[in-house]
Amino acid sequence: MKHFNIWKKIAVFLLMLNIVLPSLLSGFSPSIKTQGDPALKGMSFGPSLTIGPGAKIFDGGSLSLLANSDNRQMLSMVLQDKDGTLVVIDGGWDMDAAHLTDVIRSKGGRVSGWFITHPHSDHVGALVEILNNPDSQITIDHVYHSMADPAWYEAVEPSRSDLIPRLISALATLPKESVHQVRKNQEIQIGQIKVKVLNDPYLLETAAVNNSSVVYKFFLNNVSILALGDLGPDGGDALAKDCSAEDLKSDIVQMSHHGQYGVNKDVYALIKPQIALWPCPLWLWNNDSGGGIGSGDWKTLETRQWMEELNVKVNYSIKDGDQIIY
Numbered sequence: 001m002k003h004f005n006i007w008k009k010i011a012v013f014l015l016m017l018n019i020v021l022p023s024l025l026s027g028f029s030p031s032i033k034t035q036g037d038p039a040l041k042g043m044s045f046g047p048s049l050t051i052g053p054g055a056k057i058f059d060g061g062s063l064s065l066l067a068n069s070d071n072r073q074m075l076s077m078v079l080q081d082k083d084g085t086l087v088v089i090d091g092g093w094d095m096d097a098a099h100l101t102d103v104i105r106s107k108g109g110r111v112s113g114w115f116i117t118h119p120h121s122d123h124v125g126a127l128v129e130i131l132n133n134p135d136s137q138i139t140i141d142h143v144y145h146s147m148a149d150p151a152w153y154e155a156v157e158p159s160r161s162d163l164i165p166r167l168i169s170a171l172a173t174l175p176k177e178s179v180h181q182v183r184k185n186q187e188i189q190i191g192q193i194k195v196k197v198l199n200d201p202y203l204l205e206t207a208a209v210n211n212s213s214v215v216y217k218f219f220l221n222n223v224s225i226l227a228l229g230d231l232g233p234d235g236g237d238a239l240a241k242d243c244s245a246e247d248l249k250s251d252i253v254q255m256s257h258h259g260q261y262g263v264n265k266d267v268y269a270l271i272k273p274q275i276a277l278w279p280c281p282l283w284l285w286n287n288d289s290g291g292g293i294g295s296g297d298w299k300t301l302e303t304r305q306w307m308e309e310l311n312v313k314v315n316y317s318i319k320d321g322d323q324i325i326y
Contacts, residue, residue, distance in 0.1 A: 058326055059221040065277050065316055065323040069095045073258040074122040075279040076100055079220055080107055085191025088114045089227050091126035100126050101136055109138045113190040116145035117229025118213040119167050131170035146182045146201055146214045156208035194219040198243055202235045210257060211235035226250035226271060236263025240270055258284060260299040265306040276307050278317035285319045
């Protein structure tokens with residue numbers, strides 16, 4: 001009977017240890033949880049925080065990755081600080097202008113800074129549409145870009161170069177002092193949002209306009225967000241050579257060229273993101289050209305595998321609609 005009581009006491013002790021020990025250890029290993037995702041540990045956001053809907057990593061601010069309007073790939077991002085200051089990155093196609101405008105209006109209707117990565121229709125079409133619409137009921141204080149001479153776009157991509165004069169004409173509707181040509185290493189403060197320009201456009205022969213994307217590093221509540229635009233492998237290699245490890249390392253990365261045929265894996269390894277933003281619809285996410293998963297010739301599945309191998313814990317994709325991180 002005595003032996004039974006001893007084993008009973010040991011069992012009770014082990015049960016209590018199993019309950020109490022995790023609580024004690026939690027003070028030494030802060031966890032970050034995401035709704036619908038496994039717990040993340042030790043992310044570089046400082047104190048214990050929550051990622052996902054209803055979270056507070058931006059301390060009252062937010063990052064919105066907006067969904068497309070017609071199942072095309074595009075890039076439209078909106079940052080807002082806790083005081084309401086708005087920053088837009090690219091904006092999407094012309095048909096995405098209505099949704100983007102609604103989002104901007106819902107957040108006060110005033111954009112303090114609009115940043116252009118490169119002049120392709122799936123990135124700046126919405127901005128052209130909004131600037132040419134006197135009834136948009138929104139205000140744009142400043143636009144930031146770094147475009148090459150229009151003749152260069154005509155030479156490297158004549159089939160799509162008609163967008164350049166339309167974009168220049170639309171920007172001309174703003175006061176001249178509101179449109180800014182940015183340069184490498186320039187730092188910009190907009191409300192509580194800090195921005196660093198990481199490169200001048202790379203004027204390369206391969207995927208020329210995509211590789212001319214300007215990369216911006218945003219800081220919102222000390223959380224870093226790297227916007228790669230459509231930078232391709234060659235542009236990514238140039239960026240890796242030009243930038244320090246500190247400049248590249250970011251908490252959140254926008255997946256280059258919609259997650260396929262963008263920068264190489266070693267560039268993402270230098271960025272070391274914890275959260276990946278995928279501006280791609282379901283068909284591109286699955287590399288599905290109509291014959292099922294993997295039937296296309298896009299590189300998305302390979303890129304997804306890279307991010308898993310790089311231990312990226314959270315992925316947000318516009319295939320699931322508007323993605324909002326608070």
